[in-house]
Amino acid sequence: MRFVSTRGGSPPVTASQAIVNGLAPDGGLYVPERFPVLGKELFNPDLPYHEFAAGIIQPFFEDDPLYGRIPEICRTAFDFDVPLTWLTEKEAVLELFHGPTAAFKDFGARFLASVLEILQEEADEILTILVATSGDTGSAVASAFHLKKGIQVKVLFPKGRVSFRQEKQLTCWDGNIQSYSVEGNFDDCQRMVKEAFQDGVLAKKWKLSSANSINLGRLLPQMVYYIYGAAQYYKRRGVYPSFIIPSGNVGNSVGAYWSRESSAPVKIASLAVNENKTIPDYLKTGTYTPRDSVQTLANAMDVGNPSNMERLLYLFRDFDTFKKNVRAFSVSDDEIRKTIRSAYSRYSYILCPHTAAGEYVRDKFFAGEDTVVVSTAHPAKFEQVVEPEIGVHVTVPESLKEMLETESRFTGIKADFTELFNNGKL
Numbered sequence: 001m002r003f004v005s006t007r008g009g010s011p012p013v014t015a016s017q018a019i020v021n022g023l024a025p026d027g028g029l030y031v032p033e034r035f036p037v038l039g040k041e042l043f044n045p046d047l048p049y050h051e052f053a054a055g056i057i058q059p060f061f062e063d064d065p066l067y068g069r070i071p072e073i074c075r076t077a078f079d080f081d082v083p084l085t086w087l088t089e090k091e092a093v094l095e096l097f098h099g100p101t102a103a104f105k106d107f108g109a110r111f112l113a114s115v116l117e118i119l120q121e122e123a124d125e126i127l128t129i130l131v132a133t134s135g136d137t138g139s140a141v142a143s144a145f146h147l148k149k150g151i152q153v154k155v156l157f158p159k160g161r162v163s164f165r166q167e168k169q170l171t172c173w174d175g176n177i178q179s180y181s182v183e184g185n186f187d188d189c190q191r192m193v194k195e196a197f198q199d200g201v202l203a204k205k206w207k208l209s210s211a212n213s214i215n216l217g218r219l220l221p222q223m224v225y226y227i228y229g230a231a232q233y234y235k236r237r238g239v240y241p242s243f244i245i246p247s248g249n250v251g252n253s254v255g256a257y258w259s260r261e262s263s264a265p266v267k268i269a270s271l272a273v274n275e276n277k278t279i280p281d282y283l284k285t286g287t288y289t290p291r292d293s294v295q296t297l298a299n300a301m302d303v304g305n306p307s308n309m310e311r312l313l314y315l316f317r318d319f320d321t322f323k324k325n326v327r328a329f330s331v332s333d334d335e336i337r338k339t340i341r342s343a344y345s346r347y348s349y350i351l352c353p354h355t356a357a358g359e360y361v362r363d364k365f366f367a368g369e370d371t372v373v374v375s376t377a378h379p380a381k382f383e384q385v386v387e388p389e390i391g392v393h394v395t396v397p398e399s400l401k402e403m404l405e406t407e408s409r410f411t412g413i414k415a416d417f418t419e420l421f422n423n424g425k426l
């Protein structure tokens with residue numbers, strides 16, 4: 001199994017090479033040269049999640065030195081629950097927030113960290129991971145890589161644009177993790193990472209990789225829970241559901257599309273985005289116009305230039321094909337608030353703002369259908385948004401509590417990537 005660049009100018013590589021490289025040498029993103037055909041026997045809802053995951057991921061590592069170690073990697077990475085919760089007879093929520101940092105980013109980050117730690121076992125040079133975060137990626141990556149040998153992590157977050165608890169989670173680390181509060185927005189952070197990669201001098205001195213969802217190692221595990229969720233749903237209802245996916249950089253959605261391309265029974269009803277409408281506007285006009293992001297209540301989706309669009313545009317090569325396969329609706333902050341209130345009063349179920357965007361799309365366009373809204377974060381991460389709407393305290397998960405009680409530690413910098421490397425400590 002080999003992976004090629006979306007831009008067509010890099011040699012095909014195996015999965016672990018693609019993961020170490022992060023970005024392909026031509027600046028493109030790695031995608032499977034061909035999708036495997038996943039056998040039905042893999043979709044067994046009674047398997048423990050980590051075994052289920054190994055079955056799905058292993059074909060993507062065929063001919064790769066890590067092939068035989070995928071079961072062990074999955075056992076280390078996926079040591080938490082992935083429950084499907086039913087709001088009505090047909091309407092379920094796939095809760096992806098039971099990992100250590102309470103957002104779905106734990107899946108990708110923990111898998112990537114386990115893979116890279118093994119690959120670094122024999123390396124003599126330290127690997128530096130750069131990661132830009134709009135909130136949840138950075139903490140998932142920091143938590144996953146904390147104290148992993150042979151690896152250091154630099155986390156870039158936009159100053160003043162993440163929630164109080166998100167910031168605590170980003171800055172509670174020591175050892176091999178360094179956090180930077182950047183004077184700029186998320187797109188600036190993302191640009192700085194890209195520029196660092198493209199800088200020739202830096203590339204010679206530092207062994208760099210990325211833990212953003214441009215990294216293949218983040219995406220492969222993000223295919224698994226759709227298939228697992230579909231299998232759980234089928235077990236109960238005898239039909240397969242359609243998924244609604246709260247989206248920003250669309251890495252989570254690419255996971256869903258890739259699982260479908262690999263013959264898994266994953267149907268995708270729609271992406272739900274916030275006021276950052278780059279994708280809905282593209283669907284309307286046929287012209288793709290990335291732009292600056294605007295701030296919303298669903299801050300982890302505040303992305304104006306979604307990095308994984310390059311993979312979606314590669315998969316659905318022309319506008320007509322894209323339009324046949326992708327639907328996306330924009331949800332306003334008021335609609336998010338309203339949905340948090342209504343879900344609580346109808347089902348006594350508490351949604352985070354991102355999941356609420358998905359639930360709004362279900363209510364408006366797919367009510368009463370066999371659907372699963374993907375729940376991307378625990379509501380306790382966004383208590384400042386959620387609690388005023390529902391008037392009750394949201395219980396904080398244990399792992400989150402610990403992070404909130406640890407002292408913060410970070411460096412403030414301008415939106416210039418060279419500042420990341422100037423304090424010279426390594």
Ligand SMILES: *Cc1c(COP(=O)(O)O)cnc(C)c1O
Nearest residue numbers: 136248249250251252300376377
């Ligand atoms: C990252 C994130 C998203 C968006 O996921 P993408 O893969 O960037 O589309 C949605 N919700 C939450 C809570 C997130 O952390």
